[in-house]
Amino acid sequence: MSAPYRGLILDFGGVLTTQMRLNGETFERSEGLAPGAYFAALEEHPDGVAIYAALEVGEATQEDWNRVIGGILGIDSTDLMRRALANLHPEPQIVAAAERARAAGIKVAMLSNSFGIEPYNPYEDKGIWTDFFDAVILSEREGVRKPSPLIYQRVLDALELTGPECVFVDDYARNLPPAEALGIRTVHHTTDPASTAAILDTLLLDRTPA
Numbered sequence: 001m002s003a004p005y006r007g008l009i010l011d012f013g014g015v016l017t018t019q020m021r022l023n024g025e026t027f028e029r030s031e032g033l034a035p036g037a038y039f040a041a042l043e044e045h046p047d048g049v050a051i052y053a054a055l056e057v058g059e060a061t062q063e064d065w066n067r068v069i070g071g072i073l074g075i076d077s078t079d080l081m082r083r084a085l086a087n088l089h090p091e092p093q094i095v096a097a098a099e100r101a102r103a104a105g106i107k108v109a110m111l112s113n114s115f116g117i118e119p120y121n122p123y124e125d126k127g128i129w130t131d132f133f134d135a136v137i138l139s140e141r142e143g144v145r146k147p148s149p150l151i152y153q154r155v156l157d158a159l160e161l162t163g164p165e166c167v168f169v170d171d172y173a174r175n176l177p178p179a180e181a182l183g184i185r186t187v188h189h190t191t192d193p194a195s196t197a198a199i200l201d202t203l204l205l206d207r208t209p210a
Contacts, residue, residue: 005185005204007159007166008101012112014171015189015196016095016128017088026087031075038084041072048072055116058140062116082120090126094169094189097197098132101204107134107159111151111168114140135159146170149178156182167203169196 014020021039028038041048051068054060062081069084070077102108110133115122117138123129130136135158139145142154156163163183170176176186185203189196 005106005165005167007107007109007156007161008098008200008204009109009111009155009159009166009168009179009184010094010098011170011172011175011189012110012123012128013088013115015169016091016098016110017126018091019191020088020171023085023088027084030086031073031083033073033075037073041069045072053145056113056139056145057143058114062118062120065116079120081115081122082125085115085122085125088122088126090128091193093193093197094200095128097200101200102134104205106204107161109133109135109137109155109159111137111146111155112139113145114138116140146172146175147178149181152179152182152184156184167200169200 010016024038025035028035042052043049047068051060051065055062055065066077066080070080098108110123110128112123117123117140121129123136135155137151137155137158139151142151144150146152152168156166159166163179164185167185167187168176168179169187169189171189173188176188179186187196187199
């Protein structure tokens with residue numbers, strides 16, 4: 001019996017790419033920042049938290065983010081998002097799993113809380129952009145971000161599939177329950193891309209003998 005799934009939905013940062021935390025730690029070193037300073041600016045400083053949330057839903061520009069985060073950190077804000085993501089790279093095993101799925105007729109979508117796409121488009125820069133997917137859902141374009149249930153429904157609509165027909169992979173556990181509520185099969189990606197790729201192959205590829 002063939003696998004029931006017809007769609008694969010993938011997060012960008014930390015799933016289709018290498019780990020966000022490792023990238024951030026390398027950025028701190030390259031900018032001469034104290035360990036943890038960048039993460040504190042994004043996750044703890046009220047201005048940093050607010051500007052990131054606004055960027056994700058299209059209420060602030062990437063240049064606004066550059067200016068605010070650069071100011072918090074006391075570093076040059078010029079092209080800051082590009083510098084901050086310089087050590088983020090495609091995760092080969094997940095990318096290959098997505099390619100295998102698509103070759104087998106599975107629709108593949110990216111669902112990302114956006115980093116902004118102007119003036120720097122990180123998705124295009126990393127080679128993971130529109131040509132790779134059947135649908136791309138970015139929170140800044142939708143005006144809503146994960147884990148809002150609405151954005152999961154938007155990706156299902158874009159794929160023209162139902163929840164039970166799809167598998168969703170994210171590295172943040174908090175983003176999984178809203179997808180599960182729509183009947184989507186979820187996979188929590190941690191730090192082992194080989195394991196996640198194997199799970200996707202098992203779920204998505206029809207191994208029934210001809």
